[in-house]
Amino acid sequence: MKDAVPLEMARDTSIFGSKAVGLGEAIREGLPVPPGIALSGPIVEAVASGDEDAIEKVTSAARSLRAPLAVRSSAVDEDGADASFAGQHLTLLNVPSIDRLTAALNEIWWSANSDSAITYRQRVGLFTRPSVGVVIQELLNPDSAGVMFTRNPITGADERMIEASWGLGESVVAGLVIPDNYRIDRAGHVLERTPGHKKIAIRSVPSGGTVQEEVATDLVGRLCLDELQLEELSRLALRSEQVYGPARDIEWAFAGGTLNLLQCRAITRTGL
Amino acid sequence: MAGAPVEALQRVPLFMDLDADEISQIARLFKQRRFAQGETVVREGSGGAAFFLIESGEATVSVGGTERPILREGDYFGEIAVIDEGPRSATIVASTELVCYGLTFWDFRPLVQDNGAIGWKLLQAMVQKLRAAEQGFRPI
Numbered sequence: 001m002k003d004a005v006p007l008e009m010a011r012d013t014s015i016f017g018s019k020a021v022g023l024g025e026a027i028r029e030g031l032p033v034p035p036g037i038a039l040s041g042p043i044v045e046a047v048a049s050g051d052e053d054a055i056e057k058v059t060s061a062a063r064s065l066r067a068p069l070a071v072r073s074s075a076v077d078e079d080g081a082d083a084s085f086a087g088q089h090l091t092l093l094n095v096p097s098i099d100r101l102t103a104a105l106n107e108i109w110w111s112a113n114s115d116s117a118i119t120y121r122q123r124v125g126l127f128t129r130p131s132v133g134v135v136i137q138e139l140l141n142p143d144s145a146g147v148m149f150t151r152n153p154i155t156g157a158d159e160r161m162i163e164a165s166w167g168l169g170e171s172v173v174a175g176l177v178i179p180d181n182y183r184i185d186r187a188g189h190v191l192e193r194t195p196g197h198k199k200i201a202i203r204s205v206p207s208g209g210t211v212q213e214e215v216a217t218d219l220v221g222r223l224c225l226d227e228l229q230l231e232e233l234s235r236l237a238l239r240s241e242q243v244y245g246p247a248r249d250i251e252w253a254f255a256g257g258t259l260n261l262l263q264c265r266a267i268t269r270t271g272l
Numbered sequence: 273m274a275g276a277p278v279e280a281l282q283r284v285p286l287f288m289d290l291d292a293d294e295i296s297q298i299a300r301l302f303k304q305r306r307f308a309q310g311e312t313v314v315r316e317g318s319g320g321a322a323f324f325l326i327e328s329g330e331a332t333v334s335v336g337g338t339e340r341p342i343l344r345e346g347d348y349f350g351e352i353a354v355i356d357e358g359p360r361s362a363t364i365v366a367s368t369e370l371v372c373y374g375l376t377f378w379d380f381r382p383l384v385q386d387n388g389a390i391g392w393k394l395l396q397a398m399v400q401k402l403r404a405a406e407q408g409f410r411p412i
Contacts, residue, residue, distance in 0.1 A: 048303050051274045110305050113376050115360065119319035122357075129378040 002043040002054055004061035007135065010038035017041070017074030017133035022244070022264055029243045031236070031261050034137045037061045039105070041076055041131030047102055048109035055102050062098050065138050068204055069095045071104045074133040075112060089117065089132060093168065094139055094204035101136070108134060139204055140260060144224040145169030145253035146179055150237045151246060153267050159191060160184040160237050164224050166215055167201030169251055169262065176200060176212070180223050188234040195221045225254075232259045240264050276302035276373035280327055283346045286393045298383060298390075302373040307331075307366040316363040320353025322374040329370035335362045342367070351394065352401075354380050 001015055010016040010024035020038035027033045039047075039058060046054035062069070073089035090111035095104045111117065112132040121127050146164035153161065163179040165171050172179045178197040184190055199220055200212045225233070233252065236259060240248050244264055251263040276299045281287045287295055305324070307313050313331060314320070325348045333340040333349075340362065343349060353360045354377045375383070384391050 046274075049274045049300070050304065106304065109303070110374070113321050113374075115314055115318040115321050118321035118377070122319050127357075129376075 001040050002046055002057065003038075003040040004043055004058050005038055006061075006064070007033065007036040007038050007137075014076060015040045015133065017076050017131075018265070019072060019074035019263060020133050020135045021074075023135060023261075025243065026240075026261055026264060029239075031239060031243065031264075032259055033261050034140060035065060036135055036137030037065065038074070039134040039136065041133050044105055044109055044132055044134050047105045058101060058105070059098055062101055062136055065136065067095070067097045068139040068206075068208075069098075069101070070135075070137045070139040071095050071101070071108065072135045072137075073108050073112065074135050076131040076133060093170065093202075093210050094208055096206065096208040100208065105134060108132060140168075140253050140255040140262075141204060142168060142253035142255040142260075144229075145251075145262075146172040148233055148237060148250045148252055149267055150241050150248045150250065151267065152183075153249070158186055160186075160234060162225070162230070162233060163196075165196065165198045165201065166219060166224055167203050167213070168210065169253055170210070171198070171200060171202045171212075173251070176202070180225065182225065182230060184230060184234050184237075186238075188231055190227075190230055193223060195223050197221060198224070229254060229259070236261060275300040276304070276325065276327070280325065280346075280373065284325055284348055286348060286390060286397065289389045289393065290387075294387070294389075298375075301379040301383065302375050305372050305374045307370040307372065309366055309369050311366045311370075313364040313366055313370065313372075314350060314353075314360045314362070316361065317359045320350060320358070320360050320377070322376045323350040323354045323380050324348060324372040324374045327371040327373055329366060329368040331364050331370055332367050333362050333364050350374075351380075351397075355384075355394075 007024045008027040010020040013021045016038045023033050043054050047058055071092040075089050090108045092104045109132060112130040144164055144166055146169050149161045152159050162182040163172050165177045165179045171177045180196045181194040183192040198215055201215050202210050203213050205211050240250055247267045249265050249267045253260045253262055278295050278299050281295050281299050326343055326345050328345055331343045333343060
């Protein structure tokens, strides 16, 4: 089905992939997700093939969004229980204009059909034709961002664990910085806060793509979340568990003073 | 226009005996893929996901660290790993910006299975590679 729909209308993981459907559910439940659209696997493949009708359909749907755009893969079997495709499929964080979407989708489609992706599929016993849906969202320019586990992923303790750094959260996800660490109990009380060593921040650049910027010396060791922001994250953890169930792995960002949910999935680490 | 240009496929020995309709059908299965200068296109030993035709640009080839002839417009590569699901037999690096048309394993296999003419051409190309390999090992 060659579909390009607003994120909140993405309901079927076999068409749009788990990332798109998860975000769609979040929007329907009132969680703070940046505006976006979901593309089905077949329309991504059609765009990658140069199909003009498919390109027009995607371009038309994307006009509802303000560039720059974050274009993320949402493979149909991504983040499943048996094998995670995180890291195999491409995310293009800063596509500067809608004109560049076709090339971006071609790149993402090929990332799911690359030699490394196929090698991975062979290794985990999933040697099947890949289908890659895509989520396109307005790109945030966050002051701080990171990840939050709604349960301790190592000990299984009933507490929130937050890792945070300056700029886009990819610096935390990719392990490029030592992030700030916070532990919060279920009632929202801060149990521990440990400043990290955040020497770089990832920022988007106007011509497309991202750049690693040096962080000002006085910010490297300064905590990047204040009391009010930790309260907001605590509320987001509670609400996310109400919507999705316990033990969630959340990617979040504060931009212009507003908290945004970027991704929410089940914790896949040990200890639970 | 979706897929690869028909004219590009008509220049490829593998598809030369096919009629225009057959080539048009095959062309639609290909997707363009661009590689930057210096980018590794395939790496020896890796799993193989796709078969590629070169639309424009050049690429170097090495097998076990030994250089092989350069690939150019109209050349194709990647068919061995796509056929036997084994590892890539060569490393190919784009020496200029390289524009290819790729056909994945998932489309390549039924195409060959359904089309005897392509299968035969592929067999001939494989035999040529086998002869070349045998000559390389022939005792003097």
